[in-house]
Amino acid sequence: MSAMIIDAFSWALLMAGSLLMVVGALGLIRMPDFYTRMHAAGITDTLGADLILLGLMVQAGFSLVTVKLLLIGAFLFFTSPTSTHAIANAALTAGLKPQVGGADAEDGAAEKEDE
């Protein structure tokens, strides 16, 4: 019985994580400019990945695997904000202005940076 509850809990976490991943991906496509897209992508790295890791930890129970998953979580905790910072910084240095207001000028600038 308790095994089933744990399983259900872990699946709920996994599904939530996956859902956030999809949302993030959707945002990446739908958002109008580079910075907002990064904002959307942030979800996948942080909450999405963390929830999935958590779900997996619940699956694994108290074992070496959980420790490894924790380490992966810690690694992501450091790296994803840093890489986001680096990317945003590079974009700003390269002279890409955040798009403020109207959505007409869509993509022009953002496309260029993507390449």
Added chain:
Amino acid sequence: MSVESFIDITLLVFLGLTAFAILKLRALFAVVMLSSVFSLLSAGLLVHLDAVDVAFTEAAVGAGISTVLMLATLALTSRREKAPTRTQALPLIVVFLTGMALVYGTLDMPRFGDASAPVHNHVAPKYINDTASEIGMPNIVTAVLASYRGFDTLGEVTVIFTAGIGVLLLLGAYIREPTGLRVQTMDHHLVLRVVTKVLIGPILLFALYVQFHGDYGPGGGFQAGVIFAAAFIIYALVFGLENARKAVPGSAVRMLVACGVLLYGGVGVVSFAFGQNYLNYSVLGASQVAGQHLGILLVEFGVGLTVSAVMVSTFYAFAGQNPPISDEDW
């Protein structure tokens, strides 16, 4: 359809889409990132196909080192592919015929996952059955890689050594004196500096874990070498090439490249002294298992040494080039 084949098919379809996008896109930056994605996806598929060691390597190499090298190349060359001008009929026909030939060849193949296929019933069973008693380590892949087919691995180290020497020959002579201007350092970024400092230690530790844990789990000299080099490359990226060169000069790296191959080749030579054939590690220890263990440990270390040194020296060679584009283009 089982969950197994569902995962399998999904990953394959994703791979197909990625490959197609790479074909169509002309923005090379995107192409390189997608090729990195392609490698990561195939690493996922490899895990699913039980090839954990291979997946590890593919992730480290395809999604890691190859991508870094390609990005460096793009920085030095151009970031947009010209629209194709010539007709594409002949390549298409050649490729189509080749593909059809292969599909024709699949018709008599054993089906996917079939345990009665010849592959699983001739040479391989010995590895699975005898590794425990003859080599004495759980990771069969490491045992086959370093001992049963150890000579292939010596060849592999020689290949990577060749590449290292080749890149040095091609680009080494052109390395400019580091000016501190051309090679962008990022150490004025507080965030990057701090995080890099925090991370390099654990990454190096992880590399050592992968290196010496290869007997028991996925890992080994090659993966460890790549990870070790990655830590170093991060350092060079953030703190500048000159600082990295100060820590480990290019000439020292070049020596290390050679040392790994020498170590591997040398371990093999020891067998001669005991009247055994080349690369027979059993003579190294009191018992066969002990000897094999020590031998594998040593040659894996040789592999790790050469691989990491080659990666670092290759990175030095690429990063030391004078980029024809200005820093602002980045």
Added chain:
Amino acid sequence: MGTTDILGLFNYWMVIVLMMIGLYIVVSRGNLVKKVVGLNIFQTSVFLLYISMGKISGGTAPILTGKPEVYSNPLPHVLILTAIVVGVATTALGLALVVRIKNAYDTIEEDEIQAVDDDDEFGSAEDVQP
């Protein structure tokens, strides 16, 4: 051909499609970096072909656990580990050559390089050094 056959071969067919996309990139594109990417895809797909043949349904990774289990074939894994190294070695060399070509010709498009060479050959007898 039954459904089991199609399912049993789907993996191989898909891998063949991947290989052919890679091959097509190599033979049809004129950009030197793109060609290297194509080679990478071609080779990675061949790796998948090898690993696919080593898989046993219901098998696990060939790391001994002490329990009686079905292990997938370790030999293709070993071969492909070697092949991956060969692949990255080729990539590194290819890219190094691309960088040198860019320095010498100031372009990495095959037809432009060809045009420059033709100019050299037929325009004047001497080779113009970069």
Added chain:
Amino acid sequence: MIATHLPILQVVVPLIAAPLSVFCRRGTVAWALSFIVSIVALVISIALLVQVLDQGVLSYELGNWAAPWGIEYRVDAANAIVLLLISGISTVVLPYARTSIAHEVEANNQTLFYTCYLLCFTGLLGMVITGDAFNAFVFLEVSSLSTYVLVAMGAKRDRRALTAAYTYLVMGTLGATFFVIGVGLLYMMTGTLNIADLAQKIPEIGANRTLVVAFAFIVTGLGLKLALFPMHLWLPNAYAFAPSAVTVFLAATATKAALYLLLRFMFTVFGTGFPTFGPALTYMLLPLAVIAMFAASTVAIFQVDIKRMLAYSSVAQVGYMVLGLSFATVTGLTSTVLHLFNHALMKGALFMALGAVVMRFGDATMDTMRGLGRTMPWTMAAFVTGGLSLIGMPLTVGFISKWYLVVAALESDLWLIAVLVLASSLLAVIYIWRVVEVAYLEDPPVEVTAGEAPLTLLIPTWVLIGANIYFGIDASLTTRVAEEAARVLLGTAS
């Protein structure tokens, strides 16, 4: 005791020397190391050949792991002669290389150049001696990767060396990958990678579509590597723009090692009994070989760069070798193995003579050759003798291999092919004559002050010319080994 380890020492000595050479501070030291290693390898290969002719097949199990599980080195007459060829050519090329390379490669790259050369040498020896299909791929790649770099080293003289090396890299990698696909399919059907074991298993399986495709991929992949028409596009530029010493070494050995692998896979692994074997030879290889003979020779006639002319001639000569094997008879294979050996001698000598010209004048075009008969008499005499050998004059090795080829064609009742072989030799007469005409009948330009090439170039060149004439007059040794090799490959060895 050392005698039992000879097969592995053949490869391991240069393999260990390569990283050692990195530690050499000066190019000369690295060169000396390479030269010593090359001599040692030559001695080993002679000893191996003697042993093989004495006792038959030698087998060496690496790491003492029994054959299909571990990797096996297997030496018989067919690869012993190729080993001898590779190490012999290397021993002649290295003294030549010292002067030539010092002239054509940047000073600070000299040491690593020899490291790369040693790796190429190792790779070629390793792919020829091994008895394991996948191990052959690994060493094939060692030799290929180093070859790409060696070719690119010609960039100091002409930047086109870079594009040539790149094209070679792409085509070579495709070839190697095709080969790997083929080997993978073989493994899939048999479960083994050992060549001897494969040879045993394949006939047991019988008609099988996967094996047919494996056969096609291996032949195509190796065809790319050995520049079989129409997969030769990488070769002319690679040979034309590589440093001279590299061209000599590659022209004499690289395609030969690939041809050996092709012979090994076609005849030993698949065997003449393989279902598609006969049709593949008759409808694919034979026509391609004949087309190569004519098309490549014709293209050669119109070349301005003499190095490129000889490169096209090499493509044509590969045609002769493949023609010999496509008869699938003892005489046919004998002619292939003979020509493999003999062509290395003549092309080596010809490219060496050209290398001397390149060193004096910076290039070797039709224009440069004007009046060279007077200013560089010894070099040109060597070129003419090598040319005569290429045409197939009696008393040279060229005659011996053409003779066997024609006899093999007649034995198989293909008299038309025999006539075509002779007719295509006329094309060789034309392109060699063009050079001779300019060199001897025209006056040197007045401003030319360069004299004869230095002795360090002339002596190796004349050693090879000497070999051309020696083996042309007394062919008993080469024909004996070639015949033995043919029998081994056809599985009819005594």
